[in-house]
Amino acid sequence: TAGITQAPTSQILAAGRSMTLRCTQDMRHNAMYWYRQDLGLGLRLIHYSNTAGTTGKGEVPDGYSVSRANTDDFPLTLASAVPSQTSVYFCASSRDNTGELFFGEGSRLTVL
Amino acid sequence: GQSLEQPSEVTAVEGAIVQINCTYQTSGFYGLSWYQQHDGGAPTFLSYNGLDGLEETGRFSSFLSRSDSYGYLLLQELQMKDSASYFCAVRDSSYKLIFGSGTRLLVRP
Numbered sequence: 001t002a003g004i005t006q007a008p009t010s011q012i013l014a015a016g017r018s019m020t021l022r023c024t025q026d027m028r029h030n031a032m033y034w035y036r037q038d039l040g041l042g043l044r045l046i047h048y049s050n051t052a053g054t055t056g057k058g059e060v061p062d063g064y065s066v067s068r069a070n071t072d073d074f075p076l077t078l079a080s081a082v083p084s085q086t087s088v089y090f091c092a093s094s095r096d097n098t099g100e101l102f103f104g105e106g107s108r109l110t111v112l
Numbered sequence: 113g114q115s116l117e118q119p120s121e122v123t124a125v126e127g128a129i130v131q132i133n134c135t136y137q138t139s140g141f142y143g144l145s146w147y148q149q150h151d152g153g154a155p156t157f158l159s160y161n162g163l164d165g166l167e168e169t170g171r172f173s174s175f176l177s178r179s180d181s182y183g184y185l186l187l188q189e190l191q192m193k194d195s196a197s198y199f200c201a202v203r204d205s206s207y208k209l210i211f212g213s214g215t216r217l218l219v220r221p
Contacts, residue, residue: 042199042211042212043155043201044211056208058208098143099143099145099157099203099209100157101145101209102157103154103156104154105153106154
């Protein structure tokens, strides 16, 4: 069972370049999320989607955009990367409203 | 605004019991969850409390008091493999899940 697949696993990016982190789930979950994790700051929500066709802003949305064209895919785009976006990015999904999220393995992004 | 407070670090001895507290302030509340994360890994779900009281899953229990905006995770019979970071998370009125900054648990022999 694949669950949630994120790509790439790791990436080094020059500042000013654009980048899309991909996230695909095969569990038919309605809700999907993007978090970034920085040392000492826990997981901070960037954007989320409660169902296909809808998205919402999380705690730290600036500099990021998302789309949810279908149930399975939830890509995260950095239009013009900056060094402060160096982080580990986790995609997650949930089936219902019980607070149980399933996480991907993460994408480590370094912006130089 | 939304905020969650949990201790940054806890140390305990193998075989002991440890409690990790979490207090929260959110706009709307639809439950408190707990997650475990080992270094270099992804967070994994441990438990969820939607109503007041205690939920037990093996060696782990989680408690919620909505009137006090407070919950805790209780780990019993600690094992070395329990050394990890533990996060509380609340679901707010928009159904998004907001995480605390995490508690790093170190289990000593």
